Amino acid sequence: MRDQGADGERLTTREAAERLGVKPETVYAYVSRGRLSSRPAHGGRGSTLDAGEVDALARRTGRREPSAAADPTFRTRITLIEDNRYYFRGVDAVELAGRYGFEEVAEWLWTGVPRPGIRFSAPQESLEAARRTVAALPAHSGPMDRLRVAAVAAAATDPLRFDLSPEAVIGSARSLIPTLVGALPAVGQPDRAGDRLARQLWRRLTALPADDASLAVLDTALALLVDHDLAASTLAARVAASARAHPYAVISAGLGVLEGPLHGAASGLAHRMLAEVVQRGGAAPVVADHLRNGQRIPGLGHRIYTAEDPRAQALFALLDKIPRAAPALAAARDVVTTAARHTPLHANVDLALAVLSVSARMPAEAGETVFAVARTAGWIAHALEEYEERPLRMRPSGQYVGPRAPQPLP
Missing domain, CATH: 1.10.230.10 (Cytochrome P450-Terp, domain 2)
Structure with missing residues (x-):
């Protein structure tokens, strides 16, 4: 049974093994080598380990052996939905989107620290690679096709994409999201330095000029759609992050699910x-x-x-x-x-x-594009959380219903 001592949560050997994704024998080896400390449990039966030490070791070493069971629980500090309202980090999401723009809400979701006036910008190398790749697609390609290949192209230009520290992941997100938008073909006026992401996106959705009221609707829509708990695409993003995929691959996983007709379309x-x-x-x-x-x-x-x-x-x-x-x-x-x-x-x-x-005379796919661009920020937020969890914890067991083995060789 799990023990809650005065100095924090204590785990049994079996619980520690499940968190680490190893066998109990491996936990004993960690203790003998000094990588974990243990002490006798209350009553003298068995020993317990400090949960903080176990979690820290899991983050450092990753999963070494198959876990006995998958962990279906998602602990999250991002979005709460209750009583027909929803909240980002405990703050009413509608009120947050009414006061701050998309980039500011995204930053709040990632860090919990307000940064009024923050703007995301795309590195030139990443933007040029994404635009070249998007330009090579067939003329009939849709916005989701373009966003997916733009994410892959941007990843190829970032040799540090495998750095999964929070600072690096957030830095990648700040450059990836405007790269995705900038890779879409523009139908309005050219971008200007310092433009909000909403204004850049507007120019790729319609040729109409962006008046302040219309731009406020688009910016608010992006901020409102940043996250909505564990939708299908967000679950896919967390599975990718659980496998320690880099943030560009996490975004690609989310975009792949989002294109399904029962979700983003x-x-x-x-x-x-x-x-x-x-x-x-x-x-x-x-x-x-x-x-x-x-x-x-x-x-x-x-x-x-x-x-x-x-x-x-x-x-x-x-x-x-x-x-x-x-x-x-x-x-x-x-x-x-x-x-x-x-x-x-x-x-x-x-x-x-x-x-x-x-x-605003936008194409029918415009809403899906807005949804996808907004939700990339939410997928990054969930990836940041998942990177702190035990790797590969989402490994359900299949229930085999095929022919009884062994069957003759065909």
């Missing part, structure tokens, strides 16, 4: 629906078509929130101040009202992103 479906509602002058025929075809209505409902998604609430309030967004915003509200006759679902963040993309 949802905002594109909402965009197309909303554009059709605006074109047809009302939501009723569009909603009816979706229901007739057995399709769910994009942009409505969320598996966590029983009321309206707080991210959607915040973005709708900002969009309401932009005259150009009025038709798309009215269409979104019409969708919610019309669908409520069939099922009581509330708007989620995908519908709010669709209002932004439709009103």
Whole structure:
């Protein structure tokens, strides 16, 4: 049984072995060599080890042997979701995004230290390599294709990418995120030194000029979407970090899962629906078509929130101040009202992103791009946490259901 002494948490030999990913015999060897210290347990049965020493040794040595069992628990200090609200490091995420821009919120998520006014910048070598690689893709390639290859190209230019110390990982993230944005083809005015990341991204989503109100919506959307607990892409990123993949590979893992139609692509479906509602002058025929075809209505409902998604609430309030967004915003509200006759679902963040993309003449994939760029910061935050955990702890056992062995050689 685990012991909690006056000087901290104590572990049994078996518990220490599980944390280290080794056999109990190896723990005894660590003690005999002085790498761990032990003392008799209460009652004189067995010995216990200091949990802090064990965790420090795990971080230094990595996993040496297969663990007896996977650890399904994710201890996190990043995001809490409860009572239809969500919080970054205990601070209301909507209030945080209302006061600070994306880069400042990302920095807060990584370090817990506010750095007002911080700007991320891309190293020239990394940016040029990413742009050359993206330019070599076929013309029909989408933004997710471009982001994935840009991450690989940026990794190739960073010989220090295998340094997993917090300072190095955060430094890589500060340069990688603007590299990803800068590698996307620009359709607006050229970038200027010192531009916020949101302004750089705007120029890659639409040719319309970025007025302050519209830019505030995009910057807030990025800040709101930084993290949302253990979504599928975040879980993939943590698995990669558990294997001690470098931060560029962690981002690549997250991007690979994000492209799935059940995750990052949802905002594109909402965009197309909303554009059709605006074109047809009302939501009723569009909603009816979706229901007739057995399709769910994009942009409505969320598996966590029983009321309206707080991210959607915040973005709708900002969009309401932009005259150009009025038709798309009215269409979104019409969708919610019309669908409520069939099922009581509330708007989620995908519908709010669709209002932004439709009103700003962005492509249907714009919401997915915003989501991906924002979430890279969250994946880095989770990687920083996972690097502090026992390596390769997420190793479930498969339940074999194939032919009974041995079978004859084919």
